[in-house]
Amino acid sequence: MSKDIDMSTKLKLIGVDVASFGEPFMPVEKGHSIIFENKTKSLYKRINVSHDGKDLLGGILVGDATDYNMLHQIYLNGMTLPDNAEELILGTREDGKSNFGSAIDLPDTAQICSCESVTKGAVCGAIQDGSCNDLNDIVNCTKATTGCGGCKPMVVELVNETLKSLGKEVKETICEHFELNRQELYGIIKVKKLTTFDEVLDTCGQGTGCETCKPLVASIFASIYNDTANKEDVIQDTNDRFLANIQRNGTYSVVPRIPGGEITPEKLIVIGEVGKKYNLYTKITGGQRIDLFGAQLNDLPAIWKELIEAGFESGHAYGKSLRTVKSCVGSTWCRYGMDESVSFAIALEERYKGLRSPHKIKGGVSGCIRECAEARGKDFGVIAVEGGWNLYVCGNGGATPKHAQLLAEQIDNETCIKYLDRFLMYYIRTAAPLMRTAAWLEKLDGGIEQLKNIVIEDSLNLAEELETEMQSLVDAYECEWKQVVESEALQSRFKHFLNTDDRDDNILFVPMRDQLKPQSWN
Numbered sequence: 001m002s003k004d005i006d007m008s009t010k011l012k013l014i015g016v017d018v019a020s021f022g023e024p025f026m027p028v029e030k031g032h033s034i035i036f037e038n039k040t041k042s043l044y045k046r047i048n049v050s051h052d053g054k055d056l057l058g059g060i061l062v063g064d065a066t067d068y069n070m071l072h073q074i075y076l077n078g079m080t081l082p083d084n085a086e087e088l089i090l091g092t093r094e095d096g097k098s099n100f101g102s103a104i105d106l107p108d109t110a111q112i113c114s115c116e117s118v119t120k121g122a123v124c125g126a127i128q129d130g131s132c133n134d135l136n137d138i139v140n141c142t143k144a145t146t147g148c149g150g151c152k153p154m155v156v157e158l159v160n161e162t163l164k165s166l167g168k169e170v171k172e173t174i175c176e177h178f179e180l181n182r183q184e185l186y187g188i189i190k191v192k193k194l195t196t197f198d199e200v201l202d203t204c205g206q207g208t209g210c211e212t213c214k215p216l217v218a219s220i221f222a223s224i225y226n227d228t229a230n231k232e233d234v235i236q237d238t239n240d241r242f243l244a245n246i247q248r249n250g251t252y253s254v255v256p257r258i259p260g261g262e263i264t265p266e267k268l269i270v271i272g273e274v275g276k277k278y279n280l281y282t283k284i285t286g287g288q289r290i291d292l293f294g295a296q297l298n299d300l301p302a303i304w305k306e307l308i309e310a311g312f313e314s315g316h317a318y319g320k321s322l323r324t325v326k327s328c329v330g331s332t333w334c335r336y337g338m339d340e341s342v343s344f345a346i347a348l349e350e351r352y353k354g355l356r357s358p359h360k361i362k363g364g365v366s367g368c369i370r371e372c373a374e375a376r377g378k379d380f381g382v383i384a385v386e387g388g389w390n391l392y393v394c395g396n397g398g399a400t401p402k403h404a405q406l407l408a409e410q411i412d413n414e415t416c417i418k419y420l421d422r423f424l425m426y427y428i429r430t431a432a433p434l435m436r437t438a439a440w441l442e443k444l445d446g447g448i449e450q451l452k453n454i455v456i457e458d459s460l461n462l463a464e465e466l467e468t469e470m471q472s473l474v475d476a477y478e479c480e481w482k483q484v485v486e487s488e489a490l491q492s493r494f495k496h497f498l499n500t501d502d503r504d505d506n507i508l509f510v511p512m513r514d515q516l517k518p519q520s521w522n
């Protein structure tokens with residue numbers, strides 16, 4: 001395919017990132033393909049390279065399209081490939097940098113924004129000659145990022161790197177609509193008591209908002225007022241808008257809350273009956289609850305209604321919010337148990353359920369130092385010891401596992417909750433968007449010792465305020481599934497099609513181990 005007619009594109013198809021550029025499908029005489037596939041993570045990446053391995057001829061990315069911009073630029077600009085071309089699709093290195101350099105390494109002629117025909121030279125030149133001073137100026141001046149928006153990460157990188165090379169300060173702003181960081185925006189919304197996205201834009205933003213700032217403002221509303229995701233659903237991301245996680249075939253998963261992993265036989269039967277009635281695939285999650293996969297969008301309110309009538313509520317598995325507080329069986333059953341870990345885990349999960357935050361939050365409670373609940377792999381973890389509980393904070397599993405760090409020793413239930421209120425509210429107030437507690441602590445000047453000063457010694461004189469804020473959120477909690485079940489107006493958004501109530505019959509399933517799974521696309 002001629003580079004003059006560039007059909008390259010990056011899209012989200014039924015919740016899956018896909019992208020292709022150049023010649024995604026290429027005859028074997030032109031070159032060879034390098035393929036990376038991880039079925040567990042639903043990833044497929046292929047690049048087509050010339051026989052001598054020097055030229056990138058095209059490619060296709062499914063499941064993760066973050067490398068698209070740079071691959072597209074390498075293709076468009078005919079840049080020579082590195083010796084180990086396979087590294088182009090193997091993701092980022094441990095230092096977080098791309099395997100093939102940064103946007104600043106591209107030639108000045110590289111077309112960064114295809115929609116508005118803006119080159120790297122135009123972006124960097126405008127910063128260097130002083131006609132633009134930040135991303136906002138670049139957007140207004142060149143119109144870069146105003147089309148599909150796919151070039152935005154590269155434009156941001158070019159602006160920041162050029163500013164740094166000139167010795168100028170780089171401010172971490174939310175997006176071109178808000179020249180503020182999250183903490184500053186949180187403060188303005190709180191002090192001015194703003195309650196709608198339009199009010200926030202009018203007060204301290206510009207333009208109409210984007211996919212970055214809209215969910216962020218929704219999250220801040222939730223963190224200040226405990227607004228549920230049903231308020232201003234148009235500014236929520238897809239999962240929050242439909243109160244469920246969209247899956248690879250466009251269906252949704254339903255996860256009712258099961259505090260502390262404790263569930264009665266009667267409730268287990270209800271989950272089984274709902275699963276059978278709606279043909280759902282059921283699986284126990286790592287957070288000690290039951291996930292029901294394969295729900296059609298228009299079935300969600302009916303499924304929730306049956307679950308709510310049985311005493312369940314939303315598990316917020318889709319939100320940047322508290323997920324679960326995992327527990328071991330503790331002293332109730334275990335002969336090593338030093339305290340009732342299940343009871344305390346349930347108390348903590350009931351207290352913080354629905355708490356929206358910069359990223360997801362997980363907790364754990366173990367009945368002794370054998371740590372069967374893996375509490376030190378959580379954002380907050382509590383372990384029973386002689387004389388009380390040890391409280392650990394800022395751990396996580398996932399791609400970059402971190403052990404939580406000891407915040408307080410041998411404390412009672414009441415003190416533990418007090419410290420957790422302060423810690424969580426301080427994190428919610430000050431963390432950057434999508435920053436887990438471990439990364440937040442790494443960035444906090446003084447680290448864990450400073451956090452101890454703030455939470456235990458009240459060095460910022462904020463403790464009472466943080467506790468009061470948390471209590472007001474706890475008191476304002478409402479189940480957002482229940483809100484939908486009780487409101488015909490809210491139910492109207494759970495439709496596959498705008499003009500009909502028809503189900504989507506194109507969603508296909510195949511049997512697997514006595515259940516149904518999505519039909520594979522490859």
Ligand code: SF4
Binds near residue numbers: 330334338368373
């Ligand atoms: S952590 Fe301790 S109390 Fe809990 S189940 Fe394991 S051994 Fe028993």
